[in-house]
Amino acid sequence: MTEVITAESEGLKQATALPGEGDLDLRGLVKRYGKNTVVDHLDLTIPSGQLFALLGPSGCGKTTTLRMVAGLEHPDEGQIHLSGTDITQLRTFRRPVNTVFQSYALFPHLTIFENVAFGLRERRKKDIKAKVSRILETVELQAMAHRKPAQLSGGQQQRVALARALVNEPQVLLLDEPLGALDMKLRRQMQYQIKQIQNELGLTFLHVTHDQEEAMTMADKIAVMNNGRIEQMGAPEELYESPRTAFVANFLGSSNLLEGEVRGTDGDVVVTEVVGQQVRVPKDRVHSAHQSVFVGVRPEKIHVVEHGTAPDPSENEISGIVLDSSFIGIGTEYVVTVAGSFEPMKAFVQNRSAGARLAPGTPVSLRWQIPFTFALDGHEDPHAGEGSAVGPATGHISVDADEMSARAKHGPRK
Amino acid sequence: MALTAAEKRRNWTPYLLLAPMLLWLLMFFLAPMVTLLMGSLQSGSFTEGFNFTFEVSNYVNAIVAYWPWFLRSIGYALVATLCALLIAYPLAYMIVFKAGRWKYILLVLVVAPLFASFLVRTLAWTTILADEGVVVGTLRSLHILSPDQWLLATPVSVIAGLTYNFLPFMTLPIYVSLDRIDKRLIEAATDLYASGFRAFRRVTLPLSLPGIVSGMLLVFIPAAGDFVNAQLLGSVETQMIGNVIESQYLRALDYPMASALSVILIVLIIGLVTFSMRRSRADELL
Ligand SMILES: Nc1ncnc2c1ncn2[C@@H]1O[C@H](COP(=O)(O)OP(=O)(O)O)[C@@H](O)[C@H]1O
Numbered sequence: 001m002t003e004v005i006t007a008e009s010e011g012l013k014q015a016t017a018l019p020g021e022g023d024l025d026l027r028g029l030v031k032r033y034g035k036n037t038v039v040d041h042l043d044l045t046i047p048s049g050q051l052f053a054l055l056g057p058s059g060c061g062k063t064t065t066l067r068m069v070a071g072l073e074h075p076d077e078g079q080i081h082l083s084g085t086d087i088t089q090l091r092t093f094r095r096p097v098n099t100v101f102q103s104y105a106l107f108p109h110l111t112i113f114e115n116v117a118f119g120l121r122e123r124r125k126k127d128i129k130a131k132v133s134r135i136l137e138t139v140e141l142q143a144m145a146h147r148k149p150a151q152l153s154g155g156q157q158q159r160v161a162l163a164r165a166l167v168n169e170p171q172v173l174l175l176d177e178p179l180g181a182l183d184m185k186l187r188r189q190m191q192y193q194i195k196q197i198q199n200e201l202g203l204t205f206l207h208v209t210h211d212q213e214e215a216m217t218m219a220d221k222i223a224v225m226n227n228g229r230i231e232q233m234g235a236p237e238e239l240y241e242s243p244r245t246a247f248v249a250n251f252l253g254s255s256n257l258l259e260g261e262v263r264g265t266d267g268d269v270v271v272t273e274v275v276g277q278q279v280r281v282p283k284d285r286v287h288s289a290h291q292s293v294f295v296g297v298r299p300e301k302i303h304v305v306e307h308g309t310a311p312d313p314s315e316n317e318i319s320g321i322v323l324d325s326s327f328i329g330i331g332t333e334y335v336v337t338v339a340g341s342f343e344p345m346k347a348f349v350q351n352r353s354a355g356a357r358l359a360p361g362t363p364v365s366l367r368w369q370i371p372f373t374f375a376l377d378g379h380e381d382p383h384a385g386e387g388s389a390v391g392p393a394t395g396h397i398s399v400d401a402d403e404m405s406a407r408a409k410h411g412p413r414k
Numbered sequence: 415m416a417l418t419a420a421e422k423r424r425n426w427t428p429y430l431l432l433a434p435m436l437l438w439l440l441m442f443f444l445a446p447m448v449t450l451l452m453g454s455l456q457s458g459s460f461t462e463g464f465n466f467t468f469e470v471s472n473y474v475n476a477i478v479a480y481w482p483w484f485l486r487s488i489g490y491a492l493v494a495t496l497c498a499l500l501i502a503y504p505l506a507y508m509i510v511f512k513a514g515r516w517k518y519i520l521l522v523l524v525v526a527p528l529f530a531s532f533l534v535r536t537l538a539w540t541t542i543l544a545d546e547g548v549v550v551g552t553l554r555s556l557h558i559l560s561p562d563q564w565l566l567a568t569p570v571s572v573i574a575g576l577t578y579n580f581l582p583f584m585t586l587p588i589y590v591s592l593d594r595i596d597k598r599l600i601e602a603a604t605d606l607y608a609s610g611f612r613a614f615r616r617v618t619l620p621l622s623l624p625g626i627v628s629g630m631l632l633v634f635i636p637a638a639g640d641f642v643n644a645q646l647l648g649s650v651e652t653q654m655i656g657n658v659i660e661s662q663y664l665r666a667l668d669y670p671m672a673s674a675l676s677v678i679l680i681v682l683i684i685g686l687v688t689f690s691m692r693r694s695r696a697d698e699l700l
């Protein structure tokens with residue numbers, strides 16, 4: 001029986017030796033638990049050789065998706081293709097994919113060496129000793145080879161889990177929040193190490209995380225998942241700079257989203273009206289089929305100048321009054337009330353120029369380059385994805401939390 | 415420097431804390447063992463009284479006269495232990511992995527027989543295995559038993575009785591050790607190319623070994639010393655050492671002989687258990 005498996009997975013492996021042939025393709029995947037649709041017609045292509053992050057809040061169906069790829073869960077609808085071969089019906093142990101489990105799931109009765117050798121032994125591989133030693137060296141655990149998992153620290157166990165999967169050279173390595181249990185410093189270190197290993201081995205990594213910062217630092221490409229669907233997919237910069245939905249805009253970093261109306265076009269910009277002021281949005285950054293839009297800009301793209309400073313035609317401008325400012329070391333966060341908008345705007349300004357902070361009550365202009373503006377569908381919930389983001393990059397998430405409680409008192413705008 | 419009252423009290427604290435434990439050992443373990451040992455070295459008779467004469471010949475006589483009974487007891491107990499294991503393991507496995515919401519109901523059913531007295535349960539088996547009973551009838555109609563063969567009063571019925579009576583003590587520890595296994599480990603094994611059977615062989619089975627070892631001890635030890643099953647389900651030819659000890663105590667009233675037999679049985683069991691634990695290195699698992 002084992003021979004058949006070996007032959008099969010070898011066959012799959014050889015078929016994918018060509019570059020660009022190892023793509024993992026999820027087509028219309030659906031998974032329901034009772035009435036609850038956990039994964040909802042999910043389409044996703046993970047290109048071969050990339051570190052691909054599946055990012056989404058807790059409970060959005062990431063683990064379920066990963067388990068379907070591993071074969072531990074059976075999809076109710078849809079197919080999974082690996083290098084063009086339909087593996088939807090293939091049993092778990094025949095799939096050329098390996099998983100790094102969230103809980104590590106190391107075998108407590110086996111030594112580290114035997115844990116790592118497990119997959120190789122099952123497939124009757126040769127040179128097990130050399131292969132295991134080499135991978136243990138890669139994760140810097142040679143000295144631990146004869147210990148049991150319980151004798152290792154959390155970080156070391158995590159690396160064993162990684163080595164145990166990697167040693168099999170899977171076509172796709174699935175990582176389910178592999179760093180979730182580690183402390184901040186160790187997590188940073190491992191993020192770097194995992195990326196390093198991925199680069200060296202050139203394997204395809206599908207990395208699941210709810211930490212937007214982790215996804216952005218590590219991944220070549222990110223798919224943002226919400227409620228069992230992919231909201232948007234792209235390179236980290238692309239997602240951050242040009243979100244297509246309110247969820248993405250809020251989940252990756254934070255965004256100012258203001259209600260607006262499309263008024264017309266002017267060359268390759270769309271002219272919108274926001275709180276009675278004109279805001280210009282590049283055409284390719286408008287993701288709305290309606291007249292009503294949410295016009296967005298990231299807080300750190302905005303600079304705050306005192307009212308009356310001469311305007312710059314390459315910039316958008318909205319005027320308001322400083323409500324609050326807080327000093328966060330590397331920058332200052334301003335909360336600015338804008339006449340005509342219930343929502344205040346946030347601006348994150350780096351402390352590059354000397355001079356006092358603008359005091360609350362100061363009339364100011366908020367200005368930013370036109371290309372940094374984006375427009376979203378006005379029928380969306382502008383608060384989608386807020387508060388579910390983890391790992392503040394610069395500290396403005398904590399301000400979000402305060403704001404959330406303020407909003408909770410007033411109720412949602414829509 | 416004189417010790418203050420508080421310091422004196424502190425010196426005594428560990429002993430005070432250990433006292434209940436020591437008392438317990440003394441009362442329930444040491445005292446009976448010493449009495450038994452002393453008794454086994456006495457001489458005399460019930461009517462004339464027994465005296466402690468360091469009568470080692472009691473042991474020689476016991477072994478010479480009753481070694482077949484010892485052998486039979488160990489043999490029956492071993493077979494019953496293996497039968498119990500073969501029944502209990504699949505049963506516990508099914509309860510843990512397949513029963514779903516029936517899990518706890520099945521678990522109650524496993525221990526349910528313990529609510530009836532040992533004697534009553536064993537007597538029930540005399541009916542089940544009787545010559546006119548269902549089991550014998552079925553086996554005869556299937557030609558597994560010929561019409562002039564029977565089950566009751568054979569080694570088969572004694573071993574069946576032992577297996578049945580001690581089965582919960584095998585099932586429960588195996589159930590516990592299987593239930594404790596993190597199911598994600600089995601998933602991890604299949605993710606690492608192990609088929610269902612291989613995952614069982616390399617993960618589930620080794621992780622349930624502690625349960626198997628405790629279960630085997632819990633069945634083998636009482637089975638080796640049992641006399642009820644042999645008495646109710648067996649015949650003269652299937653008597654176990656427990657029957658001999660019982661009749662020496664209660665009928666022959668030869669207390670030294672009965673004590674010597676008991677001591678030999680205890681030593682034999684401890685020896686066998688230690689030997690097999692060493693051989694299988696099972697102590698590392700516990
Ligand atoms: N075996 C299961 N039975 C019922 N519901 C489940 C099961 N597994 C997951 N779910 C539900 O599916 C949703 C998505 O779970 P999961 O994929 O683990 O999310 P994530 O990994 O993104 O946090 C959750 O609401 C969870 O409660």
Ligand SMILES: [Mg+2]
Binds near residue numbers: 059062063177
């Ligand atoms: Mg998860």
